[in-house]
Amino acid sequence: MANKYINSEFLDKAILFAVKAHANSERRGKGFPYIIHPMEAMEIAATLTSDQELLAAAALHDVVEDTNVAIEDIRKEFGERVAALVDAESEAKITDVPEEESWHTRKRQAIERLGRASHDAKIVAIGDKLSNMRAIYRDYMQQGDKLWSLFHAPNGKPDHEWHYRGLAHALCDLAGTFAYKEFTWLIDEVFGTVKPELIDMDEYELSGDGFTALSYNHADGKTMIKLYADFMSPEVPLRELYTSWHIADMGLSIPKAHRYITDGKRFGVEFDRITPKASFARAISNEPDKLELYASEFARECKTLHQTKCTIKEAHSVKERFHSVINKANILSEEEREKLHKFINEAPNDDKCCHGDLHIGNIITDGEKNYWIDLGDFAYGHAYFDLGMFYLACFANSEEMTQRLYHISNSQMADVWDVFISKYFGINTESEKQEINDIIRHYAALYMIEFSTRVEVFPEMENFIRKNI
Numbered sequence: 001m002a003n004k005y006i007n008s009e010f011l012d013k014a015i016l017f018a019v020k021a022h023a024n025s026e027r028r029g030k031g032f033p034y035i036i037h038p039m040e041a042m043e044i045a046a047t048l049t050s051d052q053e054l055l056a057a058a059a060l061h062d063v064v065e066d067t068n069v070a071i072e073d074i075r076k077e078f079g080e081r082v083a084a085l086v087d088a089e090s091e092a093k094i095t096d097v098p099e100e101e102s103w104h105t106r107k108r109q110a111i112e113r114l115g116r117a118s119h120d121a122k123i124v125a126i127g128d129k130l131s132n133m134r135a136i137y138r139d140y141m142q143q144g145d146k147l148w149s150l151f152h153a154p155n156g157k158p159d160h161e162w163h164y165r166g167l168a169h170a171l172c173d174l175a176g177t178f179a180y181k182e183f184t185w186l187i188d189e190v191f192g193t194v195k196p197e198l199i200d201m202d203e204y205e206l207s208g209d210g211f212t213a214l215s216y217n218h219a220d221g222k223t224m225i226k227l228y229a230d231f232m233s234p235e236v237p238l239r240e241l242y243t244s245w246h247i248a249d250m251g252l253s254i255p256k257a258h259r260y261i262t263d264g265k266r267f268g269v270e271f272d273r274i275t276p277k278a279s280f281a282r283a284i285s286n287e288p289d290k291l292e293l294y295a296s297e298f299a300r301e302c303k304t305l306h307q308t309k310c311t312i313k314e315a316h317s318v319k320e321r322f323h324s325v326i327n328k329a330n331i332l333s334e335e336e337r338e339k340l341h342k343f344i345n346e347a348p349n350d351d352k353c354c355h356g357d358l359h360i361g362n363i364i365t366d367g368e369k370n371y372w373i374d375l376g377d378f379a380y381g382h383a384y385f386d387l388g389m390f391y392l393a394c395f396a397n398s399e400e401m402t403q404r405l406y407h408i409s410n411s412q413m414a415d416v417w418d419v420f421i422s423k424y425f426g427i428n429t430e431s432e433k434q435e436i437n438d439i440i441r442h443y444a445a446l447y448m449i450e451f452s453t454r455v456e457v458f459p460e461m462e463n464f465i466r467k468n469i
Helices: 009-021 036-045 052-059 071-078 080-089 099-116 119-150 157-170 178-191 235-249 280-286 288-306 318-328 334-346 383-395 399-406 410-425 430-452 459-468
Strands: 204-209 213-218 223-228 257-262 267-272 363-365 370-372
Touching (some): 009 071, 280 288, 399 410, 430 459
Antiparallel strands (some): 257 267
16 A cells, blocks of 8 residues: 655755755764764654654754754744754854863753753754664663763763763653653663762752651742652652653643652652642641532542553552552461452452542642642552542541641541542442441551551551451
8 A cells, every 4th residue: 555645845855954964974983874863863753743843853953063054044944943943952062161171061051951942842852862872872782881981071971871861851741752761761771770869958948748758849949859758768759750750641630750869868759849839638727618629629630530541551550569568567467468468359450540649638739720749659450449548548547647647637537538439439328428438448458557567556557457457
């Protein structure tokens, strides 16, 4: 069958322009014509868009930086949009110092510029950066650390890691795409698992607390960080960072996640700061007469979440999570362990999204839009598992703990749950509500068992577990 006709006159013109501009130029140290690189960059961009102006910009992305072509020539031949995209990809030259001395300045400026760039510019950039990273990976597999002496970076491999992880941070809007996944995978293959960036806590102010993490606002007002307690594994925030990128790609509303960070002892994630903002828990505390409104809104958001198919290949299932929990829990007898494994196996299966730490403190609002937060335990499975966590938050804490975590009383939490299950399940009678409670409380016990693996067991915790298993 013949290929479908597409008018590619504009893109063809850009390709021919790039071929002519890069004629007789070698890709440094590769032994093949330079034009192969921009053609690969264009092919990568084509996995993200069919917009011929973006593809043309990918083909032309190096002609201003590496040939005698001026940006005015691009503007004249291909228009303002393509010229702006090519200009965004062209690294500023610093001519008054040797290239090795200016390397950090040029790369830092390029990273900062890319971070501020438009989504279209980032599509063009990922083509260029992934093509470069593919080449580095191939050469590194063949040459090892001898490779770094071929570049101008003064400190070799550590400089290149800083550069490419900075690019990954700047391009995180594209997280979830195949191109971005390949880019970050290659970075980890060459440089090892991502390392947290050290932050200066003098720049942050405490803004919120929780059982497993504290949040802090940056002095610039634009970002905030979530630092996990020191008893939490450093893998949890790293998983939350990657998971947040994928969740955003699925269309769920969350604050934009940026980077993996540490204060030297604790580990966490940096996010966009949502302002003004309040968790649903804080909103109910501030306006108790709106309890029913926020509980109903929470039910609506949860239904949307639990109806969304989880497309994250790396996501774990909630059943796997709790089988592992049961195996680690010293508080359980072998008979209880066996009983709980059986309960998990017989629980309903599903491939939908589960928050993993579901409660009214982990959803925030700016008054117009709601955002899920604290996604380190995000998984897929049946909603009953998620609702078990919310049940636990509503009924298993002391009055003091509920006030500290959710800023409202235990009786108010019970009222939130009552409204929530009515709206979530579409039920009204007390017998229907009791039936739901009798189901969900067993799932709540699984979360309490998990807490027992992290902290010292106190009598109320053990009583809840024994009562509900």
